[in-house]
Amino acid sequence: MIHALSVASEAYPLVKTGGLADVVGALPDALAPHGVATTTLLPGYPKVLAHVGDADVVQHWPSLLGIEARLLAGTLGDHPLLVLDAPALFAREGGPYGDAQGRDWDDNWRRFAAFSKAAAEVAAGSVGERRFDLLHAHDWQAGLAPAYLRFAGGAQGVRSVATIHNMAFQGSFDAGVFPALELPPHAWGIEGVEYYGAVGLLKAGLWAADAITTVSPTYAQEIRRPEFGMGLEGLIASRGSQVTGILNGIDPAVWNPATDPLLAARYSANSLDARRANTRAVEARFGLTGDGPIFTVVSRLTWQKGMDVLAGLLDELVAMGGRLAMLGSGDAGLEQAFRDAAARHPGRIGVEIGYDEPLSHLLQGGADAILIPSRFEPCGLTQLYGLAYGCVPVVARTGGLADTVIDANLAALDAGVATGVQFDGVNPDALRNAIARAVALYRDAARWRQMQRRGMAADFSWGNSGARYAALYRELLG
Structure with a gap:
């Protein structure tokens, strides 16, 4: 059995702004038939904390990048869920990334760097009896997690996958935040987090991860070109065959016109x-x-x-x-x-x-x-x-x-x-x-x-996609 930690800023049905949430919410079920046990790690937004309720505290950080934080254990469907409860970072009205007027939070760099640092520590075995073989980081919000693992010396063999859901969103921040990330000085460079003179969270993950995936085969090829790579095409090209495309699936338990309770009338291809x-x-x-x-x-x-x-x-x-x-x-x-x-x-x-x-x-x-x-x-x-x-x-x-x-x-x-x-x-x-x-x-x-x-x-369920992710995990773990 492979034990994977899936790290993301949103997951359906708890928090959703786009397709990322659907993918992260569906992956545990998609991977389970292929011998992968998935634990999902989410930030402690108010709705997520309401979901876990009076959850067990399994880890405490007096100072996680200068912020007090706790790790709570709950469930998401039939699978384990971990929640980073850091009120100074996540207990806010508005959306996951900005206020009610749509303005990005000024400290998004700290919010998601702390989230990524916690993820790397959890994946490396800092929490009780929990052990993980692999960390799967989704988009820029989790991009620093593979970098924290890499600069910790590979964290005792824990491998990492970075998935690009949309290259347009890269998490680029002023270089002045670098000292607060608690990374070694040599992490500031092309082989690290530096990105055109700024701190690049997605870039750091794409450089550090053992494998990179995108959410379709064609997009995996497109991002090698300037019009789609958005400044990272050179890095993607340099990773060569370590970049693959695995098509997203949909959950037929949620999206099926024959059973959908949200329709005025249910139907099938034969009706x-x-x-x-x-x-x-x-x-x-x-x-x-x-x-x-x-x-x-x-x-x-x-x-x-x-x-x-x-x-x-x-x-x-x-x-x-x-x-x-x-x-x-x-x-x-x-x-x-x-x-x-x-x-x-x-x-x-x-x-x-x-x-x-x-x-x-x-x-x-x-x-x-x-x-x-x-x-x-x-x-x-x-x-x-x-x-x-x-x-x-x-x-x-x-x-x-x-x-x-x-x-x-x-x-x-x-x-x-x-x-x-x-x-x-x-x-x-x-x-x-x-x-x-x-x-x-x-x-x-x-x-x-x-x-x-x-x-x-057509079959666009998660069956085939889950099998491909599981095969990639096994390839990385040898």
């Missing part, structure tokens, strides 16, 4: 007519009238997601006969652009600003197609949910979107393997043509239904 009740529910929720395919967007409204390009095409989407139900939040200008479009096209465009987990399920179960025009997408989960729910993805050909959606070209349609629409280049012409293709395919009811059924038949 797609029942899906119409969900479509009616979406129309009622968003005030949509008339006919034509309902496109949905469930996304952060950001440049990365290509929402600026989509916002400029909403009038044309309506002119083509389409409708739109949008759920998301992000850039204030983009939020207003979608609101303005809804005002121009009442009954054809409906917008809800924010995030609503039950509503996201209903949109996948009731909309006809989901638009994902991302400029880059490490994996993406919404297209996987769309495939599982018969909500046909219309996606840019990048990252995990390219790996999971089969374009409806003539050959794929004739072979009966198409599952969505892909397009190259996130620009108005390319996205306009993709929307037009989707509208035309929707009007061919037989082919549309064939695409829905093919997507619903």
Whole structure:
């Protein structure tokens, strides 16, 4: 049995801002059938502390980077959970990384450096009888954990994996914080935490870890190029075959239209007519009238997601006969652009600003197609949910979107393997043509239904991904 410590800043269902939480929450179950026992370590945010309640204290730090902290033991589902209870760092209103106005906490460097240092010590066996073979660090918030292990001399054989969920978020901080990290002086350098004259938390993890993974095979190749590597492409290239892509999965216990309690009506690939009740529910929720395919967007409204390009095409989407139900939040200008479009096209465009987990399920179960025009997408989960729910993805050909959606070209349609629409280049012409293709395919009811059924038949559960992570762990441990 391999004992792994999974270190992350969020995990579903306790705390979630994006796909990272879904992955971290699903990994323990995905790895268990393959002989891996996973303990998850999370920061002690208020909601996490409320979950563990009156938990056992298994470790105490009088000064963890100058902050008093305790380690609490609980459970996450059927698996062990450890929580770093450091009120000075994590007992705050707002989100995991910033205040209620979306401003990053000024001391995020200390918050997540302390979290990473605690993780390295726990992985190395500082807590009672707990012993770990491997530390798995997720994104920049846990990036220093492999570095702390490395500068502690490998911590008695504990190996480490760093997973990049999104290279755009790197955790870069002023060089002046370095002395407070309690790393040896020689850690300040290219072989360490230094990154273009700053402290780079993700960079430190990518340099120190024994293996690097990304969340799709295509993204693992893309980040070797400047347009996707965002300054770290040289480091990624230097790691060579130690960088691999393992596609994220989805949890069929949560995302399954045949059993989903959040839908107006449950259905399967063999009972797609029942899906119409969900479509009616979406129309009622968003005030949509008339006919034509309902496109949905469930996304952060950001440049990365290509929402600026989509916002400029909403009038044309309506002119083509389409409708739109949008759920998301992000850039204030983009939020207003979608609101303005809804005002121009009442009954054809409906917008809800924010995030609503039950509503996201209903949109996948009731909309006809989901638009994902991302400029880059490490994996993406919404297209996987769309495939599982018969909500046909219309996606840019990048990252995990390219790996999971089969374009409806003539050959794929004739072979009966198409599952969505892909397009190259996130620009108005390319996205306009993709929307037009989707509208035309929707009007061919037989082919549309064939695409829905093919997507619903695909297996994107965690079974294969869990096996690949377990194989990587075993390879590292020899």
